[in-house]
Amino acid sequence: MPSPDVLRVADPATASSVIDRLQRTAGNRAVQRAVDGAHARRPAGPPVVVSRADDVTTTSISETTDTGNKYTQDLVLNKTKATIQVQLGINWVKSGTWASDADFKAFVQGAKNAAYSYLDNKFKIVCTPMGPMASILPTIELPISFVLYDFATGYTIRAHGGAPGGGSAMTQAGGDVYEQRADGSKEVPITYAHEFGHAALGASDEYANPAVPGRVLTNDHSIMANYYQQGIPQAEFKARHFQHIVTEVAKAFAGYTCSLRPR
Amino acid sequence: MTTGADLALAYRRGHDMAGYTTLSVQTTGAAEASRSGVGDLDRRTASGMLSPAQRERLAAAVSGADLLHHPGSSRPIGDDEVPILVTVTLGSDRRDLRVWAGDAAADPPFAAFDATVRELVDELLHGLDRA
Numbered sequence: 001m002p003s004p005d006v007l008r009v010a011d012p013a014t015a016s017s018v019i020d021r022l023q024r025t026a027g028n029r030a031v032q033r034a035v036d037g038a039h040a041r042r043p044a045g046p047p048v049v050v051s052r053a054d055d056v057t058t059t060s061i062s063e064t065t066d067t068g069n070k071y072t073q074d075l076v077l078n079k080t081k082a083t084i085q086v087q088l089g090i091n092w093v094k095s096g097t098w099a100s101d102a103d104f105k106a107f108v109q110g111a112k113n114a115a116y117s118y119l120d121n122k123f124k125i126v127c128t129p130m131g132p133m134a135s136i137l138p139t140i141e142l143p144i145s146f147v148l149y150d151f152a153t154g155y156t157i158r159a160h161g162g163a164p165g166g167g168s169a170m171t172q173a174g175g176d177v178y179e180q181r182a183d184g185s186k187e188v189p190i191t192y193a194h195e196f197g198h199a200a201l202g203a204s205d206e207y208a209n210p211a212v213p214g215r216v217l218t219n220d221h222s223i224m225a226n227y228y229q230q231g232i233p234q235a236e237f238k239a240r241h242f243q244h245i246v247t248e249v250a251k252a253f254a255g256y257t258c259s260l261r262p263r
Numbered sequence: 264m265t266t267g268a269d270l271a272l273a274y275r276r277g278h279d280m281a282g283y284t285t286l287s288v289q290t291t292g293a294a295e296a297s298r299s300g301v302g303d304l305d306r307r308t309a310s311g312m313l314s315p316a317q318r319e320r321l322a323a324a325v326s327g328a329d330l331l332h333h334p335g336s337s338r339p340i341g342d343d344e345v346p347i348l349v350t351v352t353l354g355s356d357r358r359d360l361r362v363w364a365g366d367a368a369a370d371p372p373f374a375a376f377d378a379t380v381r382e383l384v385d386e387l388l389h390g391l392d393r394a
Binding site (some may be wrong): 063067068069070094168169170171172175181182183194195198204205207208209211212226227228229 | 275278279280281300301302303304339340341342343344345346348361363364365
């Protein structure tokens with residue numbers, strides 16, 4: 001812990017610089033305690049408030065599916081607020097037939113809402129201190145949320161309205177989502193969430209495809225598997241779909257063990 | 264251009280999520296067809312002999328798409344994209360072909376072949392003979 005003496009500086013700009021440097025090296029709480037101590041020894045005056053911008057890092061993360069398509073997102077780690085956000089900028093392109101711009105926008109919002117309902121705040125990363133600091137430092141819990149935002153130069157998704165319908169699919173270069181299936185029936189929301197399993201997580205499919213003979217097939221109600229056979233109500237993302245995020249976040253918590261838990 | 268007498272075909276379009284459409288035709292004209300819905304549910308099958316007219320339509324579609332020399336898809340298949348797997352035999356020539364749905368749609372002769380096969384599957388499943 002730094003000596004309170006270092007806080008006895010003459011001009012506010014220098015004080016701010018010193019406090020900022022101390023916060024980075026010693027941490028917020030230690031600096032606040034030091035300032036409180038200095039303040040207690042001062043004559044009466046206004047309280048000293050220590051504040052700084054959140055400790056936020058943004059990292060580009062990528063996963064490659066078993067088809068060889070690579071998907072990239074931004075991982076935003078806010079250590080101050082203990083949050084993790086996966087961000088994907090999307091360039092939505094209107095395709096096919098839409099009755100109006102409002103219909104197109106409603107479809108896009110519906111597809112995003114479907115994705116959020118399966119992805120957002122379903123898991124958290126728990127980082128537990130190890131070694132001599134284990135009894136001193138607290139365990140840190142970081143919920144994982146998602147932001148799918150409109151971005152003109154982002155990942156392109158063509159939203160196809162009306163007939164003919166088709167099969168929604170994603171590739172590294174962009175994706176296609178359809179309002180209607182090839183047989184003319186209305187596509188179900190879980191399909192859009194499944195597609196964002198590729199675009200936002202880089203998760204591989206887990207159902208049989210004769211063009212991908214080595215695929216790992218699952219039967220545990222994964223949203224990336226055949227949910228028509230296993231049950232749509234039970235379908236969900238699994239911890240394995242978030243493992244790469246744990247690996248990335250753990251790099252920022254040296255001295256901790258980080259693991260994924262349901263929220 | 265074949266008349267269909269020396270043509271054999273094995274066609275399979277789809278995957279477990281999209282469901283499958285299949286057609287198998289022997290040089291004798293004996294054919295088996297199937298179709299399933301999403302999740303590979305509600306599978307229907309049919310078998311029978313293609314009429315001479317149906318065999319000629321199929322042969323014309325195979326010839327039009329030049330399946331024996333078709334390059335197939337060279338890019339990685341998309342996630343959830345539907346594959347079309349075809350084995351065609353014409354006399355002593357044989358070709359195994361893999362075309363992804365996106366490439367098929369952008370290739371009019373292959374798309375016409377694909378449409379013809381699916382029409383024949385419909386006809387077999389509905390017991391139709393458009394001779």
